[in-house]
Amino acid sequence: MYCLRVVEVNRFERAEVVSLKFDRKLRGHPGQFVMLNVFGFEEIPISLSSPDTLMIKAAGETTRYLQKVKKGDLFGIRGPFGRPFSLPAREEKSYLVAGGIGIAPLNYLYARLKEMGRDVVVIHGVRSSDEILFDYPEIATNDGSYGFKGNAVQLFKRLLDTSEPFRVYACGPRPMLFSLYREIKRLGALERAEFSLERYMRCGIGLCGSCVKSGGLRVCVEGPVFRGDEISEGDFLV
Amino acid sequence: MLEVEVAGMKLRNPVMLASGILGSKHSSLLRIAEFAGAVVSKSVGVERREGYRNPAVLNRKCCIVNAVGLASPGAEVFSGELREFSMKSKTPLVVSLFASRPDEFASLADYFPFASAFELNLSCPHAENAGMVLGVDEKLVKKCVQVIKDVTDKPVLAKLTPNVTDIVDIGRAAEEGGADAVVAVNTVKAMAVDIFSRKPVLSNIRGGMSGKALKGIALRCVWDLYEELEIPVIGCGGISSWKDALEFILAGASAVQVGSAFYYSYRAIEGIVRGLEEYLRLTGEKIKDLIGAAHENA
Numbered sequence: 001m002y003c004l005r006v007v008e009v010n011r012f013e014r015a016e017v018v019s020l021k022f023d024r025k026l027r028g029h030p031g032q033f034v035m036l037n038v039f040g041f042e043e044i045p046i047s048l049s050s051p052d053t054l055m056i057k058a059a060g061e062t063t064r065y066l067q068k069v070k071k072g073d074l075f076g077i078r079g080p081f082g083r084p085f086s087l088p089a090r091e092e093k094s095y096l097v098a099g100g101i102g103i104a105p106l107n108y109l110y111a112r113l114k115e116m117g118r119d120v121v122v123i124h125g126v127r128s129s130d131e132i133l134f135d136y137p138e139i140a141t142n143d144g145s146y147g148f149k150g151n152a153v154q155l156f157k158r159l160l161d162t163s164e165p166f167r168v169y170a171c172g173p174r175p176m177l178f179s180l181y182r183e184i185k186r187l188g189a190l191e192r193a194e195f196s197l198e199r200y201m202r203c204g205i206g207l208c209g210s211c212v213k214s215g216g217l218r219v220c221v222e223g224p225v226f227r228g229d230e231i232s233e234g235d236f237l238v
Numbered sequence: 239m240l241e242v243e244v245a246g247m248k249l250r251n252p253v254m255l256a257s258g259i260l261g262s263k264h265s266s267l268l269r270i271a272e273f274a275g276a277v278v279s280k281s282v283g284v285e286r287r288e289g290y291r292n293p294a295v296l297n298r299k300c301c302i303v304n305a306v307g308l309a310s311p312g313a314e315v316f317s318g319e320l321r322e323f324s325m326k327s328k329t330p331l332v333v334s335l336f337a338s339r340p341d342e343f344a345s346l347a348d349y350f351p352f353a354s355a356f357e358l359n360l361s362c363p364h365a366e367n368a369g370m371v372l373g374v375d376e377k378l379v380k381k382c383v384q385v386i387k388d389v390t391d392k393p394v395l396a397k398l399t400p401n402v403t404d405i406v407d408i409g410r411a412a413e414e415g416g417a418d419a420v421v422a423v424n425t426v427k428a429m430a431v432d433i434f435s436r437k438p439v440l441s442n443i444r445g446g447m448s449g450k451a452l453k454g455i456a457l458r459c460v461w462d463l464y465e466e467l468e469i470p471v472i473g474c475g476g477i478s479s480w481k482d483a484l485e486f487i488l489a490g491a492s493a494v495q496v497g498s499a500f501y502y503s504y505r506a507i508e509g510i511v512r513g514l515e516e517y518l519r520l521t522g523e524k525i526k527d528l529i530g531a532a533h534e535n536a
Contacts, residue, residue: 001296003434035293039435043293074435078297202306203295205501209260209280210309216269218260221504 001037001076009071014130016058017101018067020075025051028080030109031196031225035204037076038062045201045220047171048080049104050111055133057101081204082224085109085194088167092192093119097156097180099172100126103133105196106171110136121159125152125176153179162187171196178236181228190228197224197235213238239518240511242275242526244470244492245393245418247330247354249275251511252525253483256474256497257281257334257357257397258306264323271329273508275493279320281334281359282349283368284342286312290364290442296430301452302498303430305364305445308336313349321352330354332395338367340381347390355392358382360412361399361424363446370424373399376411383415393418395472400459401427409463409471421472421495422459426452449498452476457489464490464530478502480513487525488532 008021026034028048036054037043041062049055058064085105088094094113096106103124113120122136129146132139139147140155148155153176160166170180170193177195184193199211199219206221213219214232222230240251254276260266261280271277289309296303310316324331333350336359337343343358350356360379362369372378379396386394396412398405400423409420425446430439456475463471473491477483478499486494499506518525 001432001439003432037293037432037439039437042291042441076293076432076435076439202289202292202309203297203302203304205295205297205302206504207259207302207498207501208295208304208306209262209266212260212263212266214265216263216265216267218266218504 001078003074004077006069006071006073006075009069011067012133015133016067017055017133018069019049019053019055020066020069021053026077026080029084030112031084031105032080032082033224034077034079034081035201037078038066039074039076041065043076045204047105047196047224049107051108055101055104078204082220083222085169085225087116088113088118089165090118092165092167093121093161095156095160095166095168096120096122097152097168097170097172098122098124099152099176100131102170102172102196104171106169107134109169123152123156123159125155125172152176153183156180157183166192168193170194174236178233181231181233181236184228193228194225195228195231197226197231240514240525242493244472245355245395247276247393249330249493251275251514252487252493253507253510253514254278254332254472254493254495255507256495257359259497259500261334262319264319264326267323267331268327269504270507271323271327273511274329276330276332276354278332278334278357278495279316280310281308281336281362282310282313282316282346283308283336284313284345286310286315290440293440294442296439297501298430301447301449302501303428303440303445303447304425305440305442307442308362308365308368313346317349320350324352332357334359334397336362336365336368337372337382340372340378340385343382343386344389347386353392355395355418356386356390357395357397357421358386359397359424361397363399363401363425363427364442364444370399370401373408374402376407379408379411380415383412383417387416395419395421397421397424398459399424400455400475405459406462406466409467413467413469417469419470419472419492420463420467421474422463423456423475426455448475449501450476450478453482457486460486460491461489464533477510478506480510480517483510483514484517484528487528488530490530490533492529
């Protein structure tokens, strides 16, 4: 474990999300996560949202506390850990499908793909316009308060052009990932899709077995990003 | 070449999965069972147990420090998970049990009719009311083993703690109680402090240390137990290569258990098994003939 200091805090209060920028870059890749030790609270797995930022949505005691973090605060870090997203071939168009805070790791991937000059569409589904975090053009809101009325998977189906080679990268709540998985399976394209999965984790280093999914795969080491054909439907139902 | 018989169990090789590592789900156990001589499950008690909150595990340069606190879904739920394993694998399954009193061990045995053997966790150094609190007391150790031997015909292994003045006294107590083998050792009591925040790292402050740094300590325990006990000794602690495994076997271990080495590779056991195989092919020996061989040269 090492310690990093927060140098910038960005609050998205209506979305109950905070973005913490650290004084050093984490040597990681899009899709990887760190074990963030919040002193006095818990140590939790959080995906990188850029080389030096973590975005955290309030969900439990620790993540609620994190909303109040100030510039200068110190955090323990282990990692980055896990398998990152793989990168698309030059001719492939990438569809990044995010639900809610699932946009965090995909935001990092988007930046990487743009640096590489790849063709990318980001689709971000949220409940209402309050939860929009970045100004990507393709936003779906459940209540229709902004952009497309519906969810991210519905919008993805509209935008996907199957006549050219494509890749899909997804992160979001389990029901959303499940519906996207079934859609991709229907298209027979599971090996062209990658899903970032979430599980309760203790060690983050492949030992404790808390995050094991079907096939004996550990979300913390073989994941959190899995190719569609490494996932079974049961993985979404736990 | 690699076959051994330990505590009445016939193992195709002497390399077992240690308890507490990747032993909570049947899917990870199945993956490891492809190569392991036997697998030991995560310890289970009668009731569901939450364990300590994170941080519960810390990886350091030469060791892992953990205080997971015997997190467990409880015997009933876990028996369903392990049954799934036993239906799909021929590799012997050792079910690790923890309890706060000797008689609780007896009530646990019934949940696992499919187990090949039981391992008594008398050695977890960081759980309240279980593990090492029993394992440091010779009378309690003997009683725990007796109680479970009374209710089951399956082999019973006693996993010992190195956090005692003389591990041989504890091992002897287990033997007197009727244990079929002892496993030496569980983690060494330890902790870690973060120098920047100046706080203990683990939420429980104290935990247990495993991994490479433990090897010399565990090896000495195996050596001493082998000299004094009649029953077989299973070596555990810091084994991450086939050379480590062989060292334990020469010191008297009839089999070895591997856990923290999975931090370095999911194929840790496969690598050790392959390495031992190559070695024996070279020397033309059988592994069972090497058990304790170093004692003759001492």
